[in-house]
Amino acid sequence: MPYRVIDSFEVRYLQIVDEAGNLDESLFDGFSEWLVRSFFERLVLSRTFNSRCLSLQREGRIGTYPSIYGQEASQVGSALALDAKDWVFPTFRESGVLAALGYPMELLLRYWMGDERGMKIPHGMNIVPMSIPVGTHIPHATGCGWAMRLEGARAAALCYFGDGGSSRGDFHEGLNMAGVFKANTVFLCQNNQWAISVPRTRQTASRTIAQKAFSYGFEGIQVDGNDIFAVYRATLDALNRAKRGEGPTLIECFTYRLDDHTTADDASRYRDPGEVEEWKKREPLLRLRLVMQRMGLWTEDYEKEVVKHSEEVVDSAIEKAEAVSPPEPSDILIYTSHTPSGRQRRELKEL
Amino acid sequence: MPYRVIDSFEVRYLQIVDEAGNLDESLFDGFSEWLVRSFFERLVLSRTFNSRCLSLQREGRIGTYPSIYGQEASQVGSALALDAKDWVFPTFRESGVLAALGYPMELLLRYWMGDERGMKIPHGMNIVPMSIPVGTHIPHATGCGWAMRLEGARAAALCYFGDGGSSRGDFHEGLNMAGVFKANTVFLCQNNQWAISVPRTRQTASRTIAQKAFSYGFEGIQVDGNDIFAVYRATLDALNRAKRGEGPTLIECFTYRLDDHTTADDASRYRDPGEVEEWKKREPLLRLRLVMQRMGLWTEDYEKEVVKHSEEVVDSAIEKAEAVSPPEPSDILIYTSHTPSGRQRRELKEL
């Protein structure tokens, strides 16, 4: 080999609990009973919210909706690693993150009904409206995490995006700047194997998304995204490193989109149903249940109760959301700029 | 270490001749006397062209000009690896590439005088007008190399850009798509350590540019960019791999911009002159001369003759370029679209 090796990199992978519920004892610490119950309860809540949304869409009560089924561990596990001061930059497919963070579900529903007021984030919650143009919010998380670092805040920004999002220029420029300025930012890619009909292998020729971090001079790791323990641990570690000023991390949650891309999609056109069945066996609730059984935290009654409670929460949110009167047409102009221009004032009269 | 390693990468470096002129005998083959003389003659020609341009600019005879001083090995070495069927995507700092390829110097001069006709590439030359917005031409080389692959052409596209260019979204999207579609494209980054006043270490936190290839599933190598033998060899290998359908390569030529960024710049404002002095010792002609001496190809007279010939070539090009009459104002409209619109026809009358 005529070439001299001047540097080398390893791509690392984290799994704490495997599909069969086997856990790595050396890693399984710091998960209090309270936390494990939270995992379960938020996971069930987000799954309940999600399936209700799918029904609401079929009934024409909300618009196009992107399901999170299969990705709940990546969403809930990472969300629960956040502190109140941290900032969250979600995409459209983050109902589970928002549910886990206690985002008012009636707002989330309003949003999916097509009402901007659903993204009027309540004060005290550092969540940014979900990004629709894929990947474009990544530099925002860089800027936010960078500002935190500049101001010496003990906080971090957590940015969600998908495998598709990793192909965009925003990803590259956002992560590169985060590396240069050691932004307090954690980049969390939910690699759910598909970007609508485009499989991961066609999204990029690199074997993992995690290794893309090497381009930016910081750590990237791949995590079993259906293992809520691994996701939580990796996210918490990364957030803590960021808060200590040690710079950004890229986390690839290796997971799967079990449903269609959105309710407007029909995945059977492009995806082998056998693949979906295989991944269903790995869906995150199964193994969480097994761990909780072993810990003595799970009974059938407990689960029934959690499900019932979640359904009540979601149903009451639906009721509230549907009782809200529609927004005013004038909102279109009123919120565009801070003070309306002469032209906008004339147009207001016509709306 | 709780994490499992699932993949690993090595960054490789190629140098055939070091600063002192020592050469790696195992690698030093395939360089015929004819080729080595070509290296020398084209290198001197491009250096001569370059220094004349700097004078012309000072005399107000051409506009702002970007010097290639120090980067000639990267430019000439890579250009000489090209076949006639290959395509070239240069930036503004590629006078050396164009000179080596035999691009009519009077055209190049016209361009720097501010005349678009200087980039009316002669038929038979597959060179694309130099890209001014940094990095933006990278996806073009991807598309061209991809088209070559689709059509089964035994040709490749060679794309030049700088360390600064590697930060742009175009780089990311261009290389990613090239990886996915196995485009016949070679990406050649002249890492000259500076992007105007921004040093390489602030451009990106990754240790090398070469390793960015890992993000795209293909090979990246760092080459001593002041070693014309290494540059030629690495480029030729990469072009050949591309032509065999083995996909793209990223080559980082590790070199140095010895002059100001352009004639409009004053590098003393931001750069330590000591650094420049250190790099001057490594400039590419020095070691080429040493190798040629050892091969019995160099004498003082030979060099004098080459220099004299180069000066004559450049001087006659200057003469030609300055004798050309200025372009017609109507060219502004005539070339904008293939057929002028009604509006453009009216405007033509007013020009």
Added chain:
Amino acid sequence: MAKANLVDAINRALAEEMERDERVVLLGEDIGRDGGVFRVTAGLLERFGAERVVDTPLSELGMVGAAVGMALWGLRPVVEIQFMAFIYEAIEQIFSHAARIHSRSRGRYSAPIVVRTPYGVGIKGPELHSDSTEAIFCHMPGVKVVVPSTPYNAKGLLKSAIRDEDPVVFLEPSRLYRTIKTELPQEDYTIPLGHAEVVKEGGSITAISWGTMLHRTMEATEGFDVEVIDLQTLKPFDEETLLNSVKKTGRTVVVHEATGFCGVGAELSAFFAELAMLHLRSPVMRVTAPDGVVPMAILEDHYMPSVEKIRRAFEEVMNY
């Protein structure tokens, strides 16, 4: 002759051009196996293969940039951008490269690419699925901008766009994809770029529109003596047809879905002022969306110019 909708018409234009010219290739997200999110490319992968109907990574800049490179090499790429707002990342590729390469190389190279994308409000899509920013492309020298309004003209215009030597932004009214059908001849017909169509003759008002709004404009004409012009090509537009009509009617209303400020309506108004002032009996009125961020589904009907709003403009110019 069978009737077809806009999706079929565009699909057939693409298929026929791919059949006619081997150099035509399609790039886009989900245009292959999935057949496109609006199913516009359905069946084309099966027919022309994965080398000519290419599912790309999620990479708008990359797609358009690669298309420019392919065009330099000699292909004729047609890029699908899933929704108009997602073209913004690729604007530099369009403005700084596709639009200029012919001029920059003084004719040696061209970028005969077509960038197709659905535009406009009206499908109750999520945020950023309803933009209508044709004006910004019209402003850039070197770019042509085309908007069909029917299956019939979509097929003819798209074929011309693909055959054109200049880059074309081809905007498909998403609201019309499946809502209207017209007869669609099997023959290979084209509609030249730069040609506007008088779709309804009239004597008192010239109403100019395109895409979705053309149909609203037609609806609004009842009771008015309106000549309705489907602009079809926004840049370069058909000056002659417009001037002839205005000379006859003396009154002009432009209707478009985009916000008014610096929209194409402004250009039309300025054009008439400069070239037909003495024929104008009333100001050129624009009926457009307001100067606000395109709203989500619940408010979208309030954003789009309504039939009543167009009728008010007709009344206004008549009573001026």
Added chain:
Amino acid sequence: MAKANLVDAINRALAEEMERDERVVLLGEDIGRDGGVFRVTAGLLERFGAERVVDTPLSELGMVGAAVGMALWGLRPVVEIQFMAFIYEAIEQIFSHAARIHSRSRGRYSAPIVVRTPYGVGIKGPELHSDSTEAIFCHMPGVKVVVPSTPYNAKGLLKSAIRDEDPVVFLEPSRLYRTIKTELPQEDYTIPLGHAEVVKEGGSITAISWGTMLHRTMEATEGFDVEVIDLQTLKPFDEETLLNSVKKTGRTVVVHEATGFCGVGAELSAFFAELAMLHLRSPVMRVTAPDGVVPMAILEDHYMPSVEKIRRAFEEVMNY
């Protein structure tokens, strides 16, 4: 009071705002140690430190995107784009994010960022160093667009832009950076956005211009009774000042450096048609660049509207 050029004026506006408000940070390529390619930020790194005067990687999208994120967190970033054509990569960040976040979050968030960039022909720069595409930013709801024409108004306008809660695109006429000087008060004065300035009173023609072209317009007035208005803020523009002037003069000429088609001149023409038709004694004339790719140095003077061309427009409206 000392005189200063445009570079100094902008430098001082930046310094004063950074002094006044700790949240103001500057991002850009070569703005730190190098002091900016036009030296606009010279000395600021030394004065405010590398955390507030940041040399970024070559990353226009990244800079503007990061600025949006910083603004969400509470900073007030001012981004320098080295030349206007290099803003195109960042357009999506401006259009889809900065412009919309206030509306999308129904007031919870804003993006009070300023994107400064030199624009225009006239410095004999290389290709793509002379674009003037203000119109496309004007078209996007939620964005403000400001163009100073003198050191004095540059300082006042930039301070207002930095203090504004909405995103502002601030376009600096590169040709004027060092060619004109005005008095520059030391005090903290501002010029409100949305306010046009009557720089010369007159009775027969209203000439509207901004930036570099304002000075050509002034030059052209000799022998005509022209009221010259410096628009200053292109979006939202000062309707009242414009209408008042046109009511007096009845004739309008708009002069801008950008190409005419769908330029800001078109909007002004349409605006006058709609709101001042009865006062117009002649068509609103536009004097603009032609619909061609901005040429390189040798032809650039032919591209820019000349004084003679402006005078011809004055004559035309007078003789109409």
